Amino acid sequence: MISVAISVPEDGLATWIAAVSNTESIREVELAAATLQTAKQIDSLLDKNGLRVAHVRQFLPNGFTRHFLERIGRSRNSVFIQLKNALTACRAHGARRVSLDLQLDQVAGPPAELDTGIRLQVSLIRPLLPTAIETGMTLCIPVRYPYPFPGSREWAAAENLVYEIMHPACRLGLNLFPAELDAGFDLIPFLRNCFFHLDLIRLHYSPALGETLSRPQQEGWADGLRRHGFKGCMVFCPVASSETGIRDACRQVDLLAPLYR
Numbered sequence: 138m139i140s141v142a143i144s145v146p147e148d149g150l151a152t153w154i155a156a157v158s159n160t161e162s163i164r165e166v167e168l169a170a171a172t173l174q175t176a177k178q179i180d181s182l183l184d185k186n187g188l189r190v191a192h193v194r195q196f197l198p199n200g201f202t203r204h205f206l207e208r209i210g211r212s213r214n215s216v217f218i219q220l221k222n223a224l225t226a227c228r229a230h231g232a233r234r235v236s237l238d239l240q241l242d243q244v245a246g247p248p249a250e251l252d253t254g255i256r257l258q259v260s261l262i263r264p265l266l267p268t269a270i271e272t273g274m275t276l277c278i279p280v281r282y283p284y285p286f287p288g289s290r291e292w293a294a295a296e297n298l299v300y301e302i303m304h305p306a307c308r309l310g311l312n313l314f315p316a317e318l319d320a321g322f323d324l325i326p327f328l329r330n331c332f333f334h335l336d337l338i339r340l341h342y343s344p345a346l347g348e349t350l351s352r353p354q355q356e357g358w359a360d361g362l363r364r365h366g367f368k369g370c371m372v373f374c375p376v377a378s379s380e381t382g383i384r385d386a387c388r389q390v391d392l393l394a395p396l397y398r
Contacts (some may be wrong), residue, residue, distance in 0.1 A: 138368065138369055139362060139367060139369065139371055139397040139398065140163070140165055140191055141368070141369060141371050141372075141373070141394040142165035142167050142322075143157050143163055143372070143387060144166070144167040144194070144339065144370045144372050145166045145167065145168055146169075147169050147171060147172050149199050149209070149311070149378070149383065149396075150172065150176060150182075150315070151182070152380055153383055154166070154183070154186055155186070156188035156387040157188060157387050158184075158188060159384070160387055160391035160394075162390065162391055162392070162395055163387070163394055164187060164188055164189060165188065165189050165191035165370075166183070166188050166190060166193055166194060166326065167190070167191055167192040167193070167310070167372045167374075168190055168192075168232075170193050170194070170223070170227070170235070171191070173190075173193065173226070174226075179230070180230060181317045183231075188228075189231045189281040190230050190232040191234070191372065192232065192233075192234045192235070192236065192277075192372055193227045193230075193232045193235040194233070194235075194236050194239075195238065196223070196227070196235040196236055196237055197238055197239070204227050204285060210311055210352070212298060217265070220265060221265065221283075224269060224274055224389060225272055225340055227274065227281055228272035228273065228274055229230045229380070233273065233275065234274060234275040234276075234337060234370065235274060235275075235276060236278075236310050236337070237262070237276055237277065237278060237279075238281050239258055239261070239298075241278075241288055241295055241298070255294060255301055257295050259298065259301050259302060262298070262307060264304065266302075266304055266307065267376055269306040270306055273309055274276045274306065275305075275336050275337075276306060276308070277308055277309065277310030278295045278308070279309075279310045279340060280292050280310070280311055280312065281312045281314070282311065282313055282314070282316065283317045284368050295309060295378035296309070296367070298353070299357075300334075302354065308336035308337070309336065309337070310335075310336065310337035310338075310339065311335060311337065311338050311339065312350070313339065314342070315341075315342055315348070316342055316346075316348040323357075324357075324358045325340065325357075325358070325361035325362070325365065328365075328367075332365050332367060333350045335367065335369060338362075338369065338370070338371050340371070340372050340373050340374060340375075341374045342374040342376070343375070343384075344376070344377060344385065344389070345376065345377060345378070345381065345382055346376075349389070350389070350393060352392075352393065352396075355393050356387065356396055357398045362397070364395075371397050373390040373393075375387075375390070
């Protein structure tokens with residue numbers, strides 16, 4: 138079964154949690170790592186509203202990858218200890234997956250340097266696998282579609298990285314922007330070559346800007362994902378700020394969520 142969650146921003150946390158809890162079918166949320174670390178009584182707030190954490194985004198701080206790759210020896214070991222402890226802490230909050238933003242375009246560089254960049258990324262991820270396995274966590278490598286910019290190497294780097302790791306605890310996480318897609322875009326053929334490595338799909342849209350998710354489109358995507366055996370998580374990431382906008386966004390997801398189950 139495909140799990141469905143709503144992404145909860147760091148701002149307006151209580152309002153979002155209340156709106157999600159008032160839905161009929163959504164009982165999972167996505168939170169930022171910083172929220173789990175700094176929000177007071179977050180577990181109590183989630184428990185009170187009958188919610189669980191499906192995914193933790195922004196697990197790595199901005200600029201972490203390049204900084205880490207410059208470290209050597211004992212300095213790296215201390216970083217691994219911190220990351221393993223953070224993984225364990227995320228699982229203690231109930232999370233089952235985290236996203237590792239490795240800034241693959243920056244690390245991969247020109248095509249000729251892709252292999253070197255992949256080897257460096259593997260040296261970061263492999264030591265985390267035992268902790269991921271022990272805690273039942275999945276490490277998701279995020280990619281964006283449409284591509285972040287012309288000539289981006291992000292997809293090539295991510296797919297090569299996941300293939301090199303070749304472990305069920307390391308999968309792809311797709312950040313999809315429906316408003317930027319061509320009218321004839323078909324999600325299922327697009328994903329056909331990476332279904333086996335895919336564990337997370339995040340849909341980004343802004344209702345305040347008139348961006349909505351059509352039911353026929355969602356019906357087609359949900360049917361195709363189920364037929365291909367996708368058993369990961371679908372996270373809806375609406376952008377809203379007013380209390381009314383937040384409630385309306387969660388209600389729309391509530392109507393679409395049953396399609397994926």
